[in-house]
Every structure is written in structure tokens, then in C-alpha cells.
Amino acid sequence: MLNKRVFLLLCVIGIAVNGIGLFTGVMMIDGALYALIAKNMVLNANFEFLTLHGFDWLDKPHFPFWCTALSYRVFGITDFAYKLPAFIFWLIGLWYTYLLARRLHGRNVARIAVLIYLSALHLLLCNSAVNAEPYLTGMIVAAIYHFYRTYRGNAFSQLLMGTLWTAMAVMTKGIFVLIIIGSGFMVLWLVRKEWRQFLNYRWYLAVALLLVFILPELYCLYYQFDVRPMAEVFGRTHVSGIRFFFWDSQFGRFFNSGPITGHGDPFFYLHTLLWAFLPGSLLVPFAVYFSVAKRKPAIGHPLLWGSILITLLLFSASQFQLPHYLNALFPLMSIWVAQLLAGMDRLALNGVIHRVQWYSGLLIVILLCTLVFLFHDDNWWMFAIGIAGVGGATLVYGRRISANHTLFVSYAVGLLIGIFYGAYLYPGLLSYQSGDQMGRFINANLTGESHPDRIYVLDQEIENFTLGFRCEMPLRAIRSGEQWETLNDGSLLAVSTERLNEIPRDYEVEPVASFVGYRVSRLTPEFFYYRTRDAQLSKFQLVRLKKR
Incomplete structure (x- = not known):
């Protein structure tokens, strides 16, 4: 279906579209939070502790922060330096998607899988609004590839590489990643009745090596929390970092019994998959059908659908659910759907498959043009x-029923979504982050010996993350009444208008500057539509405190 030159050209275009986000800002919540914590690592010259606004922080493992801190050391504390390591791991996921697909189904399927990976909606989004998922996406498919090589041969080097990638994934998200990596192999062995694999010494050696490779993470958690029982996190002291890593952050979320809780919906990941894996998501039902229908050509590999099925079932049963958790499955889903497209011309439903993709592509193009108008940012008419x-x-060229045209329409429409988000919507949303605006104001007007050496903030304000990353002065959070008494006369406080009443009456509040913004990570129709947007905006203020 794809000759080498066409494939490489499409790859270059796809990588360029995904790379748009490297040169835009950092979005709250997760992106700005992680960028700030890594910044604190560098400024404090402490790669063992995770801190936020001067306090200990415990939620995610260290590995992404180490990568980001290293990037800061090389490129400076910038948006580009924050996003570059995640983008590199996403590229690693692209490469290993090709390798795994080629080993399972051949070069043609591998090339198609790469294009589906490049155009998957939520992967495109996460390359702009970077969190831990681009890291995880690359690590998991790399681990699966090397373990599959171990399964098919006896090379210790493959086992070692698989375990290294697994260890990095565990030090990025926790031990639940072992389910994604291991479940496919267990299903594969059950389907093929390879019972001896469950007792094969290689897999137990991998577990032993994994425990060795994650020792840096365990050491840091032990050193920051278990050795320091008075460190306060989640509103309490005597918190074990080791216990949190192995239980509370994983099983605690699953059973909703840990310090971080949520509300689970058993159908959450089904409807999330419909939009997050666009435009390939509409091909998944066909891949499932031809995997179970016993028709030729056979679609599906137990390693792929086993891992996808088990992971989706467990995630759906969890009480803590977020859309980006699915991203780690997208390399496997890309390969599965690619095999469907590679054999599409021989399938009885090829006309149905093509029409589904073509008409969905038409609806997406119409929707994108409508969204461009509704958001109404600068030069909106040029984007429309x-x-x-x-x-x-694209739709005119791809109207004929064939696998090539179906692939081309899907790929082009996917990249159009990426261009809309990365080049138009994402930068437009960032202009409403009041923490960014305040940080630039402080850097330009309030730095130097005659100004305070820090900015105080109230705890649990989302704007503080972007402010802390953008501002050249350190932030210190106020969590208790006793801390108010330690403030010097003339201290600067960043606070939302809604929380001005929390300032003690002992202080006279002198306005310095105010900034209008919105929590852009939670879009509403009223904010998105330009005519009703102003009514949704709130103020984030910088004030000077003077003791009465």
C-alpha cells in the first residue's frame, strides 16, 4: 500500500504536526504542575525531593521529572525544554510501534500502524499539553517489543532491554503499567496453550531485575518521606513514600481508598475511546468483528487484543479514571487497526469501512471549521x-473505495485536527492563563534588589502552577494561620478575587496588578463561544500586604 518515499514523506509531515506543540506554552493543570516541580529540582539542586511551593509533594514517581530537569540544565527553564523529553519518548513509541508491527504482521502493516499512531487525536493533544503519558506511550510499547523478542528467542539482551523499559515505565506511572505490559502475554500463552511459559525462569528473572532497576525511585521516596516522618502531604504526617508507591497511588485509586479519590463510570473508557483515538476509533469495531468472526483474512493477534481487552476492563472497573490513561494502548490499537486496513480490499465490508471513514472525515472537517468560527481567535478566517x-x-481525492484512499482520508483528517488544536486552539487558550500573564508581569517589573525575594500564594489555587513556572521568583504557599504571622511588611501575594476575604484583617491590601483569565483545562460552551466568553472570566490579583 505504501512505498518507501511516500511513507517517509507522510511521516515527516506527521511528526512536524505533532511537533507544533514544542514551541507553544505550558497548559495547566498537569503540564504546568510537572514543569514547576522539575524547575524546583533544578533551582534547589535536589533531584531526590519533589517539592511544590516550598512543601513536599507526593503523587507521581520521579522519572519524568528527572528527564525534564536534565533538559532544563541543557536548554534552560523554558517551555521547549519541558516538552522536549516527552516528545522524544513519543518518537521512541513511534519507532517501536513500527518494530513490533513489522515483527507481528510485516512491513506493510508496520507502515500503516505508524501513520495511525501519528494521527491519533489524544496523542496529538498530549504533545501540546504535555503530561506523563507521552513518556509512558513510548516505554510500554518498547517493553512489549523486547519481551516479545525474549518470548520468541532466548537472548538475555532482549530480556534486559524489556526490563529496563518496564522499570522506566514503573518509575513514571507506578506498578499498574505491569498490567498493560504483561496481560497480553498471558492471553497469548493461554490461547496457544503454552503453559510452560508461566513457569519459565526468564520472567521471574525479569521481576528480580525490575526490583533492582527501580531502586533509585524507592531510595528517593524513602529518603524524602519514610526517613522524614514529619513531612506533611495530603494534610497529614507519617506518610510512607514506599507504601504510597506500591499501594496508595495504584490500588488506593483503583479501590478509591487512597488519599486521591475519584468517581468511576464503567462506560467511561468506551465513550472516551470514540473521540480519543479518532480517526482510527471508528475502525476498531470492524477490527473486533473480524477478530472474532473467523473470516479470512484473519485480523488480530492475541498479544494485542489481550493487552487491550484486559487493560480496558480493569481501567473501567477503577474508581479513578482520566482520558489520557488510554494513550498507552494506542500503539497496540494502531497495529490492530493497521492490520484491518492492510487487508481491507479483500474484506466483504470494505465499502462500509470506507464510507464510515469518509463521512466521518466530512463531519470532522465541518466541525473544525465551525469550532474555528465559534472560538474566533485572531486570523480565524484564515484557519477556516x-x-x-x-x-x-482530501475528501474529493479519497472518494473512491480502496484501502489506500481510506488510509489517506483518515491520516489527513487526523492531522487536520492536530493542526487545528496545536496551531490555533491551544495557543488561543493559553492567552487566558492568568498565572502566565502575572508571571511575565513580575519578571518585567518586580525583580531586583528593591523588590521582595518571593511571591506568596494561597494553597490549592490552580493559577499558582503556571505562575510558579513562568515567574523568576520562587513561590511560597500559605497553608495555615500561623504562616500569615511570618509575612514581612510589603510582601506580595498572588490571589484570586474570590479568595481575597481569606486575608487576615491585620493586613491592608494594596492592589498592584490584576489579570483576567480562565481555567482552560475545563472548557465550557459559554467560554468557548466568543460572544459569551467575557462573562466566564475571573480575576487573579497581585497585591501588596501592609500590616495595620
Whole structure:
């Protein structure tokens, strides 16, 4: 279906579209939070402790923060330096998706899988709004590839590499990643009745090596929390970092019994999959059908659908659910769908498959043009014309029923979504982050010997994350009444208008500057529509405190 030159050209275009986000800002909540914590690592010259606003922080493991801190050391504390390591791991996921697909199904399927990976909606989004998932996406498919090589041969080097990638994944998200990596192999052995694999010494050696490789993470957690029982996190002291890593952060969330809780919906990941894996998500039901229908050509590999099925079932049963948890499955889903497309011309439903992708592509192009108008950012009409022109040309060219045209329409429409988000919507949303605005104001006007050496903030305010990352002065959070008494006369406080009443009456409040913004990670129709947006905005203020 794809010759080498066309494939490489499409890859370059896809990587460029995904890379747009490297040169835009950092979005709250997770992106700004992680960027700030890594910044604290560098400024404090302490790669063992995770801190936020001067306090101990415990939620995610250390590995992504180490990568980001290293990038800061090389490129400086910038948006680009924060996003680059995640983008590299996403590229590693791209490479290993190709390798795994080629080993399972051949070069043609591998090339198609790469294009599906490049155009998957939520992977495109996460390359702009970077969190831990781009790291995890690359690590998990790399681990599965090397363990599959171990399963098919006896090379110790493959076992070692698989375990190294697994260890990095565990030090990024926790031990639940072992389910994604291991469940597919267990299903594969059950389907093929390879009972001896469950007793094969290699897999127990991998577990032993894994425990060795994650020792840096365990040491840091022990050193920051278990050795320091008075460190306060989650509103309490005597918190074990080791216990949190192995239980509370994983099983505690699953059973909703840990310090971080949520509300689970058994159908959450089904409807999330419909949009998060666009435009390939509409092909998944066909892949499932031809995997179980016993029709030729056979679709599906137990390693792939086993891992996807088990992980989806467990995630759906969890009480703590977020859309980006699915990203780690997208390399495997890309390979599964790629095998469907590679054999599509021989399938009885090839016309149905093509029409589903073509008409969904038409609806997406219309929707994108509508969203461009509704958001109404600068030069909105240029983006609308561009999307309509490119989308229309794509649909006209890809109207004929064939696997090639179906793939081309899907890929082009996926990248159009990426361009809309990365080049238009994402930068437009960032302009409403009041923490960013305040940070730039402080850097330009309030630095130097005649100004305070820190900015105080109230705890649990989301704007503080972007402010802390952007601001050149350190932030210190106020968590208790006793801390108010330690403030010097003339201290600067960043606070939302809604929380001004929390300032003790002992202080006279002198306004310095105010900034209008919105919590852009939680979009509403009222904010998105430009005519009703102003009513949704709130103020984030910088004030000077003077003792009465």
C-alpha cells in the first residue's frame, strides 16, 4: 500500500504536526504542575525531593521529572525544554510501534500502524499539553517489543532491554503499567496453550531485575518521606513514600481508598475511546468483528487484543479514571487497526469501512471549521479557509473505495485536527492563563534588589502552577494561620478575587496588578463561544500586604 518515499514523506509531515506543540506554552493543570516541580529540582539542586511551593509533594514517581530537569540544565527553564523529553519518548513509541508491527504482521502493516499512531487525536493533544503519558506511550510499547523478542528467542539482551523499559515505565506511572505490559502475554500463552511459559525462569528473572532497576525511585521516596516522618502531604504526617508507591497511588485509586479519590463510570473508557483515538476509533469495531468472526483474512493477534481487552476492563472497573490513561494502548490499537486496513480490499465490508471513514472525515472537517468560527481567535478566517480547502481536497481525492484512499482520508483528517488544536486552539487558550500573564508581569517589573525575594500564594489555587513556572521568583504557599504571622511588611501575594476575604484583617491590601483569565483545562460552551466568553472570566490579583 505504501512505498518507501511516500511513507517517509507522510511521516515527516506527521511528526512536524505533532511537533507544533514544542514551541507553544505550558497548559495547566498537569503540564504546568510537572514543569514547576522539575524547575524546583533544578533551582534547589535536589533531584531526590519533589517539592511544590516550598512543601513536599507526593503523587507521581520521579522519572519524568528527572528527564525534564536534565533538559532544563541543557536548554534552560523554558517551555521547549519541558516538552522536549516527552516528545522524544513519543518518537521512541513511534519507532517501536513500527518494530513490533513489522515483527507481528510485516512491513506493510508496520507502515500503516505508524501513520495511525501519528494521527491519533489524544496523542496529538498530549504533545501540546504535555503530561506523563507521552513518556509512558513510548516505554510500554518498547517493553512489549523486547519481551516479545525474549518470548520468541532466548537472548538475555532482549530480556534486559524489556526490563529496563518496564522499570522506566514503573518509575513514571507506578506498578499498574505491569498490567498493560504483561496481560497480553498471558492471553497469548493461554490461547496457544503454552503453559510452560508461566513457569519459565526468564520472567521471574525479569521481576528480580525490575526490583533492582527501580531502586533509585524507592531510595528517593524513602529518603524524602519514610526517613522524614514529619513531612506533611495530603494534610497529614507519617506518610510512607514506599507504601504510597506500591499501594496508595495504584490500588488506593483503583479501590478509591487512597488519599486521591475519584468517581468511576464503567462506560467511561468506551465513550472516551470514540473521540480519543479518532480517526482510527471508528475502525476498531470492524477490527473486533473480524477478530472474532473467523473470516479470512484473519485480523488480530492475541498479544494485542489481550493487552487491550484486559487493560480496558480493569481501567473501567477503577474508581479513578482520566482520558489520557488510554494513550498507552494506542500503539497496540494502531497495529490492530493497521492490520484491518492492510487487508481491507479483500474484506466483504470494505465499502462500509470506507464510507464510515469518509463521512466521518466530512463531519470532522465541518466541525473544525465551525469550532474555528465559534472560538474566533485572531486570523480565524484564515484557519477556516485552510481547513476547508485541505479537507475538501482530501475528501474529493479519497472518494473512491480502496484501502489506500481510506488510509489517506483518515491520516489527513487526523492531522487536520492536530493542526487545528496545536496551531490555533491551544495557543488561543493559553492567552487566558492568568498565572502566565502575572508571571511575565513580575519578571518585567518586580525583580531586583528593591523588590521582595518571593511571591506568596494561597494553597490549592490552580493559577499558582503556571505562575510558579513562568515567574523568576520562587513561590511560597500559605497553608495555615500561623504562616500569615511570618509575612514581612510589603510582601506580595498572588490571589484570586474570590479568595481575597481569606486575608487576615491585620493586613491592608494594596492592589498592584490584576489579570483576567480562565481555567482552560475545563472548557465550557459559554467560554468557548466568543460572544459569551467575557462573562466566564475571573480575576487573579497581585497585591501588596501592609500590616495595620
